[in-house]
Amino acid sequence: MWKKIFAWLDERLGLNDLQKNLLERPEPKGNWWNTLGSASLFLFILQGATGIFLTVYYTPSPDHAYDSITYIMNDVAFGWLIRGIHHWGATLMVLVVFIHMLRVFVTASYKYPRELTWIIGIGLLIATLGMGFTGYLLPWNQRAFWATTVGTEIAGAVPFIGEFILKALRGGTDLSALTLQRFFSGHIWMLPLVLAGLIGAHLYLIIRHGESHWPTKED
Amino acid sequence: MSEPISRRDFMKASVYFVGGIVGAAVGIPAVGYLIEPALGGGGKEAWIPIGKMEDMPEIGKPYPFSFTRVQVNGWERTATSKGGFVIRKSENPEDILILDSRCTHLGCTVNWKEDERVFLCPCHDASFDAEGAVIDGPPPRPLDRHAEFRVTEDGILEIFYSEA
Ligand code: HEM
Ligand code: FES
Numbered sequence: 001m002w003k004k005i006f007a008w009l010d011e012r013l014g015l016n017d018l019q020k021n022l023l024e025r026p027e028p029k030g031n032w033w034n035t036l037g038s039a040s041l042f043l044f045i046l047q048g049a050t051g052i053f054l055t056v057y058y059t060p061s062p063d064h065a066y067d068s069i070t071y072i073m074n075d076v077a078f079g080w081l082i083r084g085i086h087h088w089g090a091t092l093m094v095l096v097v098f099i100h101m102l103r104v105f106v107t108a109s110y111k112y113p114r115e116l117t118w119i120i121g122i123g124l125l126i127a128t129l130g131m132g133f134t135g136y137l138l139p140w141n142q143r144a145f146w147a148t149t150v151g152t153e154i155a156g157a158v159p160f161i162g163e164f165i166l167k168a169l170r171g172g173t174d175l176s177a178l179t180l181q182r183f184f185s186g187h188i189w190m191l192p193l194v195l196a197g198l199i200g201a202h203l204y205l206i207i208r209h210g211e212s213h214w215p216t217k218e219d
Numbered sequence: 220m221s222e223p224i225s226r227r228d229f230m231k232a233s234v235y236f237v238g239g240i241v242g243a244a245v246g247i248p249a250v251g252y253l254i255e256p257a258l259g260g261g262g263k264e265a266w267i268p269i270g271k272m273e274d275m276p277e278i279g280k281p282y283p284f285s286f287t288r289v290q291v292n293g294w295e296r297t298a299t300s301k302g303g304f305v306i307r308k309s310e311n312p313e314d315i316l317i318l319d320s321r322c323t324h325l326g327c328t329v330n331w332k333e334d335e336r337v338f339l340c341p342c343h344d345a346s347f348d349a350e351g352a353v354i355d356g357p358p359p360r361p362l363d364r365h366a367e368f369r370v371t372e373d374g375i376l377e378i379f380y381s382e383a
Contacts, residue, residue, distance in 0.1 A: 053252060057293065067294035075293075077255045078248035 025207065031214060033107075036100035037206070040124075043093040044195060047131070050086040051188060058138065060184035062177050065140035090132055097128050108219070109212040117205040120198050127195045134187035140180060148183070149175055256293065264381040269317075270305065272374045278307045281318070281331045281338075281349065288382070303365065304331060304338075305376065306349065317365040317378060318351045324358040338362065 010016055057076060059068040072079035101121060104110055110118035137148040152175075156166030171178030224232075269284040285302030303319045318338075320328050327342035337354060338347040345356025352361045367379035 053249070056253065064294070071294040075255070077251035079252060079255075081248055082252055 022207070025210070033103045034211065036096055036103060037202075040093065040097045040100055041199065041203075043089055043096055044199065047086060047089050047093060048192060050082050050089065051192075053082050054086055055188060060138065060180050062140060062180060065138060065180060069139050090135060094128055094132055097125055101125060107212065107215055114205070114209055114212060117202060117209070120202045120205070123198050124195065124202060127191050127198060130191050131187060131195070134183040134191065137180060137183045138187065145175060148179065152179075262382055264379070266369070266377045267380045268371075268375050268377045269303075270376050272312050272370055272376055275305055275307060275376075278309060279349070281306050283320070283331065288380075301380075302328070312370050312374075315368070315376075316350065317368055319363040319365060321363065322358060323353075323360050323362060324356070329362070 006015070054072065057068050057072050057079070059065060069083070072083050074080075104118065104121065133148075133151060137144045152166050152169045155169055156162045158165055167173060169179075169182075170176070171182050267286050269286060270282065275282040281304035283302060283304055285300055287298045287300045289296050289298050291297075301319075301321070303317055306316045306318070308314045308316060320330075320338075322329050322340040322342065322345060324340065324343060324345055327340050329338040329340045329345075329347065331337075332339050335346075336349055338349075338351070340346070340356065340358070343357050345358045346354045347358070347362050348354055350361075351364065365378040365380075369377050369379075371377060
């Protein structure tokens with residue numbers, strides 16, 4: 001019976017073709033440095049899963065943000081674990097994405113035909129840093145508040161349009177409920193969607209081009 | 220040796236075993252995290268003063284009362300108001316009926332309609348008589364009664380309230 005169900009699905013979804021194209025690609029030559037991209041993907045999924053769980057209790061309002069996180073940490077079963085994974089996963093993700101990029105640079109894998117993969121990768125790094133930046137404000141404690149004050153102030157130093165960027169980021173001249181809310185929206189909707197889209201394109205190109213050769217002595 | 224376990228079966232068993240442990244390690248925290256607020260809570264009990272007997276002199280007339288209970292939900296205190304009606308059945312101050320105003324259908328608050336002498340529920344048009352029995356509408360049972368009450372020395376009526 002399972003065979004029949006599978007055949008029915010396969011006819012419509014092309015599961016066998018998917019398997020051929022995705023899983024039966026030529027086996028990579030195995031180098032631990034080349035696993036960092038997959039590690040980044042895993043961390044993204046982990047951040048997504050723990051982040052969704054955090055939103056069950058976290059409340060993005062100046063009155064409630066800090067209390068809701070304290071509640072997660074002290075009162076909710078395994079709240080410390082889920083927030084802990086999200087908190088440390090965030091740092092680890094930035095680190096892993098960055099080392100992944102260094103590897104690609106060192107092995108010169110960004111050359112033809114993989115320039116686009118590299119350019120999309122730059123977008124991925126920026127979006128990941130953006131996740132860290134927007135997420136950092138969410139606890140709405142002193143550290144978060146001043147870090148965001150400084151961060152947005154730096155963006156404000158851009159010539160000519162700096163003032164506008166600063167106001168757009170803060171949703172006004174000062175940090176307020178508007179800042180917290182727009183950072184939250186960016187953190188859970190916009191940036192993750194951008195990341196997911198870029199990751200999709202990145203992976204498509206990787207499947208299309210296969211793995212670059214590890215440089216040899218001659219190179 | 221009877222039937223030595225094959226390499227393939229061993230691999231399969233190991234995969235299931237490890238998979239089970241990983242599944243539990245992820246699943247138990249995930250479920251616990253989500254259901255935490257559904258566990259515990261409630262069970263608080265108290266004697267709650269709802270009015271002075273001298274303010275409710277008439278026999279057969281429902282006197283409304285209300286009180287608020289403060290609950291800690293998560294990091295917030297939430298006040299819920301509750302209420303009901305006290306009906307004297309005779310001169311005897313112990314001979315009273317205390318009805319809860321929470322409709323037994325889906326929980327709206329019923330109001331006393333003096334000219335028809337019924338409790339009306341605004342949500343699905345149920346009506347209850349002065350004793351709380353269902354006259355019309357969807358409620359499955361009569362209005363709840365606060366059976367445990369006492370009158371203090373200074374003539375204050377108190378009901379015993381315990382959270383579900
Ligand atoms: C994709 C889905 C994601 C969702 C739905 C999500 C959601 C959340 C929520 C609700 C919070 C507030 C709770 C807290 O502050 O601990 C938070 C915090 C945070 N997130 Fe995310 N997040 C996601 C991904 C990421 C990623 C990819 C990064 C990393 C680079 C990241 C970095 C952070 C940081 C640094 C914090 C502050 C942690 C802290 O100080 O407690 N998040 N996130
Ligand atoms: S809730 Fe009262 S009739 Fe439905």
